[in-house]
Amino acid sequence: MDLVKHTGGCHCGAVRFEVLSSPDLHVFQCNCSICTKKQNHHFIVPKNHFTLLQGSDNLTTYTFNTHVAKHTFCKTCGVQSFYTPRSNPDGYGVAPHCLDPVTVRSVTVETFCGEKWEESMQAHKSIRDMSKSATETQLTETK
Known part of the structure; x- marks a missing residue:
């Protein structure tokens, strides 16, 4: 899979990041309680494909329920441009609408029933692997 370097950030510009991902994004639209309220559409990447360029001091985090998901957002403008999802605590969920649009070729949206x-x-066959690098996935498949 070809990866490109996407850049993005929050509304006020205090938080900036870069992420390696396909130019063709696979985005989840979840209907859990918080994703519904925030319209949190996101694609998942391995932790080592994400770099925070600036703004670590301008981030704050909200957690609830299991406290596995870390809903990180800018203290100034309130935008969540990325977070640590419960489904993939070893990766990041990145908001495609917070990317600079130059490197995105297409977006495919998949509905995820977060209410259940x-x-x-359990039913989803690939979501947990989305936060693994290609090497990690290949090693798991050969075991």
């Missing part, structure tokens, strides 16, 4: 989170995670 446990059942949906």
